[in-house]
Amino acid sequence: MTAAQTPAAVELRGLTKHFGAVAANDGVNLCVEPGTIHGIIGENGAGKSTAMKMVYGMFRPDAGQILIHGQPRVWNSPSDAIAAGIGMVHQHFMLAAPYSAIDNIVLADEPRRFGIVIDRRKARRRLEQLSQQYGLAVEWSRPVEDLPVGVQQRIEILKLLYRDAHILILDEPTAVLTPQETNALFANLRKLSDQGKTIILITHKLREVMGFTQRITVMRNGKVTGQVETASTSPAELATLMVGRKVTLDIHVPTAQPREAPAIEVHGLSLAGAQAGSRHKLTDVSFTVRRGEIVGVAGVEGNGQSELIEAILHPADPRCRTAGVVKILGRDVAAWHGSKTRDLGVGFIPEDRQHQGLLVERSLRENFLLGRQRECQFSRAGFLRHRRIAATATRALEQFDVRPRDLWRRARDLSGGNQQKLVIAREFQFEPSALIAAQPTRGVDVGAIEFIHTQIVRARDRGAGLLLISSELDEILTLSDRILVMYEGRIVAEFRRGAVSERELGLKMGGS
Amino acid sequence: MRKVLQPVLAVILGLAVGLVATWVAIWLATRMSGESSTGENPWDLLQILARGAFGTRYDFGMTLFYTTPLILTGLAVALPFQAGMFNIGAEGQLTMGALAAAAAGAVWPNVPWPLAPILAAAAAFAGGMAWGAIPGWLRARRGSHEVINTIMLNFIAAGLASYVTLYILKNPDTQNPETRPVGAGYLIHQFALFQGAPLSTALPMALAIAALMSLLLWRTVLGYDIRVVGQSEPAARAAGIDPGRIRIIAMSLAGGLAGLVGVGEVLGNAGRFRLGFSPDFGFIGIAVALLGRNRPLGVVAAALLFGALHKGAGDLDLETDHVTRDLSQILQALVLLSVCADGLWAWMNKRGAR
Numbered sequence: 078m079t080a081a082q083t084p085a086a087v088e089l090r091g092l093t094k095h096f097g098a099v100a101a102n103d104g105v106n107l108c109v110e111p112g113t114i115h116g117i118i119g120e121n122g123a124g125k126s127t128a129m130k131m132v133y134g135m136f137r138p139d140a141g142q143i144l145i146h147g148q149p150r151v152w153n154s155p156s157d158a159i160a161a162g163i164g165m166v167h168q169h170f171m172l173a174a175p176y177s178a179i180d181n182i183v184l185a186d187e188p189r190r191f192g193i194v195i196d197r198r199k200a201r202r203r204l205e206q207l208s209q210q211y212g213l214a215v216e217w218s219r220p221v222e223d224l225p226v227g228v229q230q231r232i233e234i235l236k237l238l239y240r241d242a243h244i245l246i247l248d249e250p251t252a253v254l255t256p257q258e259t260n261a262l263f264a265n266l267r268k269l270s271d272q273g274k275t276i277i278l279i280t281h282k283l284r285e286v287m288g289f290t291q292r293i294t295v296m297r298n299g300k301v302t303g304q305v306e307t308a309s310t311s312p313a314e315l316a317t318l319m320v321g322r323k324v325t326l327d328i329h330v331p332t333a334q335p336r337e338a339p340a341i342e343v344h345g346l347s348l349a350g351a352q353a354g355s356r357h358k359l360t361d362v363s364f365t366v367r368r369g370e371i372v373g374v375a376g377v378e379g380n381g382q383s384e385l386i387e388a389i390l391h392p393a394d395p396r397c398r399t400a401g402v403v404k405i406l407g408r409d410v411a412a413w414h415g416s417k418t419r420d421l422g423v424g425f426i427p428e429d430r431q432h433q434g435l436l437v438e439r440s441l442r443e444n445f446l447l448g449r450q451r452e453c454q455f456s457r458a459g460f461l462r463h464r465r466i467a468a469t470a471t472r473a474l475e476q477f478d479v480r481p482r483d484l485w486r487r488a489r490d491l492s493g494g495n496q497q498k499l500v501i502a503r504e505f506q507f508e509p510s511a512l513i514a515a516q517p518t519r520g521v522d523v524g525a526i527e528f529i530h531t532q533i534v535r536a537r538d539r540g541a542g543l544l545l546i547s548s549e550l551d552e553i554l555t556l557s558d559r560i561l562v563m564y565e566g567r568i569v570a571e572f573r574r575g576a577v578s579e580r581e582l583g584l585k586m587g588g589s
Numbered sequence: 590m591r592k593v594l595q596p597v598l599a600v601i602l603g604l605a606v607g608l609v610a611t612w613v614a615i616w617l618a619t620r621m622s623g624e625s626s627t628g629e630n631p632w633d634l635l636q637i638l639a640r641g642a643f644g645t646r647y648d649f650g651m652t653l654f655y656t657t658p659l660i661l662t663g664l665a666v667a668l669p670f671q672a673g674m675f676n677i678g679a680e681g682q683l684t685m686g687a688l689a690a691a692a693a694g695a696v697w698p699n700v701p702w703p704l705a706p707i708l709a710a711a712a713a714f715a716g717g718m719a720w721g722a723i724p725g726w727l728r729a730r731r732g733s734h735e736v737i738n739t740i741m742l743n744f745i746a747a748g749l750a751s752y753v754t755l756y757i758l759k760n761p762d763t764q765n766p767e768t769r770p771v772g773a774g775y776l777i778h779q780f781a782l783f784q785g786a787p788l789s790t791a792l793p794m795a796l797a798i799a800a801l802m803s804l805l806l807w808r809t810v811l812g813y814d815i816r817v818v819g820q821s822e823p824a825a826r827a828a829g830i831d832p833g834r835i836r837i838i839a840m841s842l843a844g845g846l847a848g849l850v851g852v853g854e855v856l857g858n859a860g861r862f863r864l865g866f867s868p869d870f871g872f873i874g875i876a877v878a879l880l881g882r883n884r885p886l887g888v889v890a891a892a893l894l895f896g897a898l899h900k901g902a903g904d905l906d907l908e909t910d911h912v913t914r915d916l917s918q919i920l921q922a923l924v925l926l927s928v929c930a931d932g933l934w935a936w937m938n939k940r941g942a943r
Contacts, residue, residue, distance in 0.1 A: 391826065419829030432825040436820045447817065448828035456810045465806075 084147030086244055086275040087132060092141035101127040101217055103299040105141070110291075114266060114276045115287030116307070117288030119296035119319055119366075120494065120554030125279045128296070129246050131384040132277075133165040134158035145244070165246040174222035178215050179204065181235045181405055184580065200434035207238050212268055221412070227258035231265070245269065246277045251381070255377050256550065256583035263289045281522070283312045286452055295319055312572035320524045328530050333537060333558040333574075334456060339407065340511035340542020342366075346401035348566070350382050358384040359566045363403070366542040368510060371533065373545045373557025377586050380564035382546045383428065386515055389544075390418055390425065406510055419448055425508030426500055428516040428546070432498045437490045442484040445470040445503050469506075477502035477559060478528065505532055516544040530556060565586045596887075600894060603927030607920035610927050615911040634905065634912065642897035648904075650783025653792055655907060656756060656896030658867070660795040662874025663881055663888035664802055665721075665847035669735070670883045671806060672839035673819035678739025679847040680871025681746030682717040686848020688750050689716030690855040691862030694771020705774040706856050710794075711852035720746060721844015722837060726915075729833030735840065740877050743871070752865050766864040779858045789857025791849075796889065800848065803885040815839050830905055844902065847871060851933040868874025868899070876925045896922065 089107040093100065109115040117341045118123045125329060130136045132143055134152030143150050145161055152158045155165075158297055172181050177198055188196040188203075201217060208214060214232045221229055228249060237245055246268075251259045251302045261583050266289065270276050280286060286293050295303040295318040303318040312577050349361035359381050366372045376382055387394070392411050403410050419425070425448070427433030433442050450457055455466050467484060474482045479491070488496060497517070504512065514533065518526045533556055539544055547553050553560055560577060562570040562585040569584045608631040642652045669676040671801040690713040700708055703927030724738035751766070758768035779789045806812040816826045818835045825832045854866055873895055880894070881887030 414829075414831055416829035416831065425827060427823075427827045429823070432821055432824040436817060436824055438814075438820060443813070443816075446813065447824065450810050450813050450828075459809050459811060461808055461810060461813060 078200045083111065083276050085109055085144070086146060087277070088144040088147075089128065089132070090142040090144065092128060092131060092143065092159060092182055093139050094124075094131060094136060094153050097141055100299045102131070105299070105301055107276060107301060107447045108304070111146070111275050112273050113291040113576055114278060114289060116278045116280065116293040117296065118280055118283070118286050118293060118315060120281065120492075120524075123296040123319070123522075124299040125296050126248055127299075128323075129277065129279055130246065131160070131164065132248060133163055134503075153533075159240055159242070159279050162239060162241060162243045163246070164244070165240030166230065166233040166237065166248065166250060168249045168252060168492045170233055172221045172229060172232065177218045178221060178224070178235075179217045179231050181221055181232055182239050184236075186240060193269055196528035197363070204235065204239065207235060209274065211237075211238065211265065213265060226253050226379075227255075227261060230254070230258075230262065234265070234269075243273070244277070247281070248279045249281070250278070251282065251549070253378055255338070255587045256579065257587055259285075277454070281520075283315055283523075284459035285522065286315070290566065297321055316523050328534070328555065330525060330534050330555065333370045335558070336540065339404070339514075341364045341544055342402070342404040343385075343389065344404075344409075345400040346385070346388055346403065348388055348400075354535060356565055361531065362566075362568055364561055364568060366511070366573075368546050368560045369537060369540050369543040371537050371543045371545055371556050373547065373553040373560045374563055375550065375553045375582055375586055376548065376563035378548050379486060380563045382515070382563060384566070386425075386428075386546065387409060389513065390423075400503040416451065422507070423505070424508045424512035424541075426504055426512070426514040426517050428519065430496055430500055430519075435496060437489040437496075438487060439467070440487060441474065441479070441491075441499060442467060442470050444488045445473060445484075446501060449503065449507065459475070471536055472504045473502040474499075476506065477532070492522075494521045497529065498519050498525060501529055501532055506538055509536070510543055511542045512536060513544045513546070517545070518547075518549065518552060526552075550582060554579065554582070562586055590867075595883065598889075599927045599930065600880070600924055602634070602926035603931070605631075605918075607923035608638075610923065611912060611916050611920055614916060615909075618911055618937075619656070634909070637680075637905055637908050638901035640901075641908070642901035644852050645784070646782060647784040648900065650786025650788045652893070652897045652900040653783070653788055654788045654853070654896075655899045656892045657792045657853045657868040657871055659877050659892035659895050660889055661846050661850050662870050663877030663892050664799060665717075665843040665871075666874050667881065667883040667885070668802065668806075668815070668846070668876035669716065669725075669836075669839050670837055670878060671819045672815045673723075673822070674728065674735050674836060674840065675754050676721070676739055676840065677736055677875065678742050678844070678871070679874045680742035680845040680867065680869065681739065682847035683718040683850035683871050684743075684746040684750050685720045686713035686717035686845075686863050686867070687770075687851030688753060688856050689713055689848065690851035691768045691771060692753070692758060692923060694855065695769040695861070696773030698774075700772060700774055702774040705772060706777050706852070708777050709856055710849065710852050713848045713855075714845040716851070717848015718841045721847070722841040725837040725844075725873075728840070729836040729884050734766075739842055741761045750862070751864060752812070752818050754862060756861075760861065763800060767859070768862040770861045771855060774858060775856050777852070779857060781784025787858040789853055791853030791857045793824060794849070794852065797847035798849070799885040799889050803844075806885070809839070810866040847874070876928070879925075880928045894924075895921070 085108045085110040089105050089173045092102050094102040105128050119125045127136060131138050134155040134157050138387050150161060179197055188199045190196045213229060213235055215231055215235065216224065221232065250262060254447060264533055266276050278290060290307050293305050293310065295315060295316065299318060342365045345364050346359055346362040347357060349357055349562060350497055362385065364372065374382060389403055394415050400558050405418060405423060406421055431437055434449065444456060455462055457536040470484055479495050479502055488499065491499065533543060545556055556573050560572045561568050562582065564586065595682065601802050611634060612631045619858055641648060643649050662683060665679045665682060666676050690709040694707045694775035695710040719919045720742055725743060727733045728735045754768050760767050760769045777790045790920060806911055814830045814835050817828060817830055818832045822832045855862060859866065877888055877891040877895055898921050902920060903918050906914045907911045
């Protein structure tokens, strides 16, 4: 058959969407063949999610057409798109945690008896058949919150299949998965596509599109910059299309010269759960970060990393009922409030820059001051020294290449990469002696990742002790002089640089 | 520019709708009772309103007299708002402040002039501050919501004020529910310019406080911390700010500001605490802060508007046959509604953009 006889599963013609003055999508043309896995790759803010949310009916396009199997369609809401067989798995799962898998899947489309009672038996028969057909095994009646993340994702996919979706859109599906879970996911996706489902994969990870897709669409600044066959492209070509210039994918990290002086010491740190009798969030965690070295903490998110940061930065907070010793730059901080720790010269890059790292509604100038307002160069006798602040902030924005360089712009107006660069500028500019960096390149484009990694290594070589917490294995492996693996609140393994393979690390992260 | 224009337009719209609604109400009332129309059209009503508020020096003085407490209560709502809290307790805080000022003046009547008002003002501030600190502390350290607690404390303040007024500091010379008068040294200057309107040095004090608040919020580390907490508690924690501490400070200061209403009332007007002296200044303060966008300068402007409405609406009651106090309250409420509708407008814009 020729292409004219089998219309594309999804075709976008000149799709345009504005948010205020910003064109999130500007004349996007896209063609997804039925029964294929199609990758959409691009930096944060390139417009991938926006385009797909229009396909899914969450946004309405300003201009352009959406064709499903050759028919132009207009959605009023996602329910129209669902009825037409389109399903989407969001980056953050939409599951009701205390409910069982069955209840989550049938939610809003329950088979009923007598019009009011949910017919779970009927639902189960249908689901078991689906699960067998596509090889997606799930424990049906356990609460979803007790299931591993990979299984939760399987439930999300089953949710779509249950509603007879034949076009599946997955938005950054691997962000929270271990390498093994990622492989399992892609094996399942391949099975689905073999059985005729069309799969659209939104991601910013080059390796995923290279390994698992048939065709790739690259987006930048709301436009499509390339549509290529996976077999005939290379990661370097994709990166160039994404960023618009050549980028080095590997940065050179010279050997560390750690000093004797410790930056962060943790001995026997334990943290009880929120409720009495609940599982410990941290159990007997001990490690030392010396000045001049980078210690990476690898692990799937939610295995105690956030709690570890909290316990180091806010040991006196009643919400962190800890046991153990935390020393920063040689001083016991157990009874300290966060402000004292920060004033000691500790930098912090929080994992969630939108909520913890920045005041998105405030100006770059106020954001630059965040956490540093008590430094004597920025305030005297409780009064802010606005001129000094502006001068230093201007210099920092230049030095760390934050764009646009407008101190009065709101942080919200910056792209994800530039927001993160702003945080980096603030935390690195005062040359901290100890620094905790959590997911420093999350949701950041390839160009900015390169820049941030260079800065981290430079800070190390200046003599800072860095604790790097990341769920990106590449990042951990590239930057860390030593690697700790966290699993269920414990340090389960430690490796020197170069002494561990990605596979081995992945297995440890998964608890085996 | 839009930030200023929108509230102004909202006020104009609210006034127009209010006046037309009032006129329709009058028209219906006259039709039903079979009277002939008295010719009170919206334009006349607006003129009476404006004349009532600004017509003579006395009228203007009264407007400013009402403006003074509204500046303070407006600030008392705006400051916690900057720290991410909603203070509904200004009414209770001002009651406690006024009661404390009057108590100081009644218990130590012989304190000489320059010292006495300072003492009473400090008492007023402390009284209000206590009433603000309690919900602040409860929110910061016990996590119970300030909206509930400030509302409850309003009732407690009202009960406490009645008890003290009627049983402890009762003025033996009158049947009115009021405390003994304060000593002569406590009374502060009333401006003669306003032909007997009880406008006192409390107004310049309120204006100075608004200026100081502006300075605090945008020029000091504390003000910066307050605004960071109001914007994002996780960001504040990450930056080494203790959000609880900031919340207690903000609520305490706010309570103190509301308490200072007692200066104008006790030292500048009545010379004693009178039960029920406040026509809900504390609650109108919420509207003032809302209209003034929680900025000190905006609060001053909004307080003047509500002061004028309060004075002018009172005159509508007196000067017309059919507009009663209730109708003038409806008028004020409509202005407030259209100010709130501003938020609705933003929301509709956002939906339209999707």
